[in-house]
Amino acid sequence: MASAAPTALTRLTDALRGDTVGGLILLAAAVLALVLANSPAAALYEGLRHFEIGPEALHLHLSIEAWAADGLLAIFFFIVGNELKQEFVHGELRNPRRAALPIVAAVCGMVVPAAAYVAVNAASPETLGGWGIPMATDIAFALAVLAVVGRGLPPALRTFLLTLAVVDDLGAVLVIAVFYTDAIAFAPLAGAAAGLALFAWLQRGTGPAAALRRSPLLSAAVYVPLAFAVWALVHASGVHATIAGVAMGLLMRTSVHEGEAHSPSHRMEHRMRPLSAGFALPVFAFLSAGVPMAGLGTALADPAAAGIVVGLVAGKFAGVLGGSWVTTRVTGAELHPDLGWADIAGLALLTGVGFTVSLLIADLSFAGAPATLEHAKAGVLIASLVAAALAGAVLGPRSARVRRAARAAAAPPAP
Template sequence: MTAPAPRTRHKFLGRLSLPERNFVAEALRTETVGGVLLLVAAVAALIWANTAGGSYEAVRGFHLGPGSLGLDLSLQHWAADGLLAVFFFVAGIELKREMVAGDLRDPKAAALPVVAALCGMAVPALVYVLTNVMGGGSTAGWAVPTATDIAFALAVLAVIGTSLPSALRAFLLTLAVVDDLFAILIIAVFFTSDLNFAALGGAFLGLALFWLLLRKRVHGWYLYVPLGLVIWGLMYNSGVHATIAGVAMGLMLRCHREDESEPHSPGEHIEHRVRPLSAGLAVPLFALFSAGVSVSGGAMGDVFTQPETLGVVLGLVVGKAVGIFGGTWLATRFTRAELNDDLAWPDVFAVASLAGIGFTVSLLIGELAFTGDPLLTDEIKAAVLAGSLIAAVLSGILLKLRNAKYRKLWEDEERDEDLDGIPDVYELGNPDYHLRMAAIHEKKAAEHRRLAEVAGGESEDGNGPA
């Protein structure tokens, strides 16, 4: 009787394919720059709010927009409902691309980041609820600590100077993409006010027209941008959070190449154009008008004494790390995945703790959860800032402990001795590569021999060192 063939084991956090590596590198480069701007905007908001609070409140409370269209909004609301729609538009494209061309296209490979992200949202929510049930607080903010801010996390990596291997960075990016998807669903399901069905119907008709134009291969930004603004305005007036419009339009874009003659899919092309606007302008401006809260000694003390704020801090710092790490470990056990030989489980825990930085979407959900209580809203924001800061410091320490290992892995990934623009690790099976490397090594050896002969000649003449 023939023995059954052994089941192949999926390699978790293994080397990315070259196209995926290049895409991840480009995406994270933009997000890192945006993350630094986000840090600057958050610090500026805190300084402004705590040194000239009256002017800060006056500016972010300033209203503008056509009231007849239901869009007479404060600058703070324009940032939260308008600019973040751009952020979620990019998130929608990222999710679509991951599903058709990235890690999420393969159900077996997708299981790990999806389970990790779900556990990384469920456990913080559970930690928040338990903290408030035991402390007698409000459970309305259960969703606040469930989000991960990829831009802020990458800014922390840039500040501490760690060289994470591409597989760990891609895992963090995929976690954040799945996290964004479920954050969008949470906002749509749990934070939708009374519905205006006429406006909602108009938004759906606009989305149907948007989809039809894409299907018919109609080109021209001058068609899509005005249509997108109309869809956004109708969605805002419908009672559904307006950022849902951005996600829906992002998900409709085609994110796969139809043939080899097409260098990039339309979704990738548009994401490349819009991502700098999202990371460099939309998200920092949202932070500027949302992160300005009082950080006086009393206010910061309340963060660790009130059940609502303590639940947010514990959810971000403890819940995220335990949830993502535990979910990843369980998924590897049940999917028979093997951890990359170059990495260890403490590396996964360090990245899980980094995901506890939940700045942008956590601030947004905090505003939605406690919209009728401005004081508690500001305290929740302070808790988000405190929790994100603690998570950043903790993950920074953990990542620094392994930075020598990461740097070696990163250098091995980036080495390109034949200078053809492709890292050597992706060419080891290519005969042409080995011929080029043999020629390079022979050239170096010949140069060494020539230098040795010159040095020997100088020594015989008495003009050089013996």
């Protein structure tokens, strides 16, 4: 019996499981946000972003923008953590000598931009507090740009960026917690840890937890409330709530038990990636990327904005590329054989796309200085656009050459 033709919905979800379509949708949503934020509809757009909804009793009466940045983005971070777990257990990152390189690159890519910002602002004590702004890479936008300009490049490059960006984001969250947060609520954090421990036990799929493998309905009835509870507790603790998504993704079981066609890790990635690419990330981009551009022309006169641009564009490049190169020379760490230093140079430029977390740290740094805050946000936008353009200029031609070589290799020999 012939199989039924795929429906339009099936074709759409299959397309969303690839990086390119999701990346284009994400970038289109960001462009739409920028257009609206700088149009006569700006007041309406801002009103939507700041409209608050949610239960006050659970401390979740948040703006729509916050729900997107803390809630919807957690879905994306779950997929990222889950994908990294697969790479560490079954993929290229099983090799510690290769796994070490993006981790060290991430650390260097945080320290050097912060130092560059401090150097630019050394004579301006009132703006020194923004040193954390250029440390963060926006993983969602960076992966989207790579998907669009880097089609055909080795998958190892995406894995390198994925690992680097997750370590970078974890480091940025730690910086926020230590230097930009008045207090961490440890009771909710302990509750989240207990929820994660339960999540990890359920992932074993043995004993009573085996019933969840046999019933998708029961599985959803247990995991969805548990995931929401862990997320809400992390949010209540004062730690950026997307960490809950990373943690649960890293705890997913990647092995296949008896009676299973696929591991829970692969099943969840298959189900949730279209939701992330087709809804969570575009909504997040639409609500986060709307930065007014009126002050772009004068922003760089402010040392805060200048330091951000230097940090994200030059500092990230020098830290990631230089840290990677030095690490391969002085340790046993090695570059994946499919990658060249031109690839890492393009990726290093791409890590200068620092949007969401950078804007968050800017808000925390300059909450009492509206003019400086506006310039800082403009600096983040300028730096991100410049970094994306430079990365495209390096990775785009390299991608085109790889695709041409692949087509030539696949072509039948001339008679």
